[in-house]
Amino acid sequence: MKNCTLDLLGIKDSRLQFDPKYKNKVTTDDFYNHRKARFIHLLQSYPCFCPVCGKKMKRNGFKTVEMVGLPSGGLTNIFSIRKQKYLCPSSAACPKTITKLAEVQDVKANARISQAVKYQAVSKLGQNISQKYIATDFCISSMTVMRFAQGVSTYLKPNQHYLPQNIAFDDFKSGNFSQSGMSIIVMDIATHRTLDIVRSRQNTYLRSYFLQYDRQARWAVQTVTVDLYSPYRAFIHDVFPNALIIADRFHVITQAYRALNQVRIQAMKQAGHGSHNSRALKHYWKLLTKDSAHLDFKHYHKSRNFRNLQLCEQDIVERLLAMSADLRLAYNYYQTLLQAVHQGNPALLEELTQSAAGLPDPVKKTNRTLRKHRQEIKNSFETTFSNGPIEGTNNKIKTIKKTAYGFRNFENFRLRILVELKNSYVSLNFHSA
Structure with a gap:
């Protein structure tokens, strides 16, 4: 039962045992940031041999240290460990007096936080949680969490x-x-x-x-x-x-997409604020950016901006393009570029970027950019990257x-x-x- 309890608490050192000095092995008290903590009283004592002469060292009292462990049951576990102190008096084999303190497995010397807490805190950084919340869960500071994470800097x-x-x-x-x-x-x-x-x-x-x-x-x-x-x-x-x-390819299409939107906004301004054309161009702007091959031509719905006429998506786009000649040119350029990219057609791209005569200014600027990077765009047709x-x-x-x-x-x-x-x-x- 004792070993099962220690294992559930994340204690791997088999030499640790509940401290018989304390009748109540577990107590609760305020510890950090006014949070309740569970204090677990443990004892660490084992035969220790001198690293110089090899003789068995004498027991020399205890030193109590506190170590932060993994939380459980909604409380932070604080291990209050009475560590055995050892002494090897000076002798012919040991010119100097040698002292040692009992060590706890998986806890570095002079450390007050268990390795299990460090590993769990670093693994929590892999989730979308702030350092402050991670630190609160393990009863440590946020800078301590980042310091633990910096331990993986070798990777x-x-x-x-x-x-x-x-x-x-x-x-x-x-x-x-x-x-x-x-x-x-x-x-x-x-x-x-x-x-x-x-x-x-x-x-x-x-x-x-x-x-x-x-x-x-x-x-x-x-x-x-x-x-x-x-x-x-x-x-x-x-x-x-x-x-x-x-x-x-996404950034290539985005160039023409932005140019088309600029021309559409220019057409809205020319039509005047609150006019029928302006409202229609604003309401149905998504249909203009949609691939013409995917426009619905089977289903008809009432269109408020067109006197509740029964229209399909293709009909609406055609009515929008009839409002501005520049908009039609920009739309045709955008759709041709979509076709060239989706089909991976270098000949169609070459034909599209050859001349920009008569195109609106935003589309001319886009055409210059695409012509400058034409070979790179053609390279994208040959890979899936x-x-x-x-x-x-x-x-x-x-x-x-x-x-x-x-x-x-x-x-x-x-x-x-x-x-x-x-x-x-x-x-x-x-x-x-």
């Missing part, structure tokens, strides 16, 4: 002798940690494993970061998937000379920042992200250790 160092053949990176808002306010996620896009979090997206910083990797590792990279941010191109060609740049997994990770990072109410230290911020991401190499290495 956070990237392997500078290896890079995957297919990588991708994208920026995300990180706050004041960098001058631009943006940091970078680096990912193995083939396996969706997060490689690292880089502080800044500036070219000089990114170049110095990737140059830490061996030349063979960098030259082994075959593809780099990125968005259409132009400054990335120069350093990618220098750092990864053998890599093929792949433009992310995209920045979709990174965009999902970005959303996860937003949740982490919101839960923590922000971070003031980038290393702690990076640590929390990599520990919480289940698909990171850090997580894999830590759990397999």
Whole structure:
């Protein structure tokens, strides 16, 4: 029964036993932050031999220490341990008096928190819980939780002798940690494993970061998937000379999507506030951004903006395009780009970007961007790689920042992200250790 109770309390040291000095082995009292704690009185005493002469040491009284253990039953367990003190008097074999204190398994010397608490606190960081709540659960401070997490820093160092053949990176808002306010996620896009979090997206910083990797590792990279941010191109060609740049298809379509919305808003302003055309363009804006191949042409419904006429989605879109010639041009450009990307048709993309004569100004600007990155967009047609997994990770990072109410230290911020991401190499290495 005694061993079962100690095992349930998370005590692994078989030499620990309930202290016979105390009639009530368990007491409760206020301990930390006015929380009730359960005090469990234990005794640690065993035969100890001198590390110098090898003789059995004399018992020399006790020293009582308190150690925080795992909580149970809604209370924090505090182990009040009477540790045996040992003494080996000076003799011919021992020139100096040797003293020792009984040790507890899984607790470091001079530590007051059990290893079980440390492991549980670090594992809780893998969930979407703030450090403050984790600290409250284990009756420790929030900085102690982060200090425990920093113990896994050996797993956070990237392997500078290896890079995957297919990588991708994208920026995300990180706050004041960098001058631009943006940091970078680096990912193995083939396996969706997060490689690292880089502080800044500036070219000089990114170049110095990737140059830490061996030349063979960098030259082994075959593809780099990125968005259409132009400054990335120069350093990618220098750092990864053998890599093929792949433009992310989502960002390609987003260019035309934004241009179409700008033209639609211009048409609304030209029609005048509160006019029939303005209300219709505002109400049915989602139909304009929908793939024309997916527009419903079978089901008819009453349309308030068109005098309650029975119309299908295709009819509504046709009426909207009739309100503005520029809107029709922007819509046709957007739909043609969607078709080229979805079908992976380089000839159609080439034809679309050849000339921008007569197009509205926002679409002309988009066309210049797509023409500049035309070869990279064609490269995306030949692979299934995209920045979709990174965009999902970005959303996860937003949740982490919101839960923590922000971070003031980038290393702690990076640590929390990599520990919480289940698909990171850090997580894999830590759990397999």
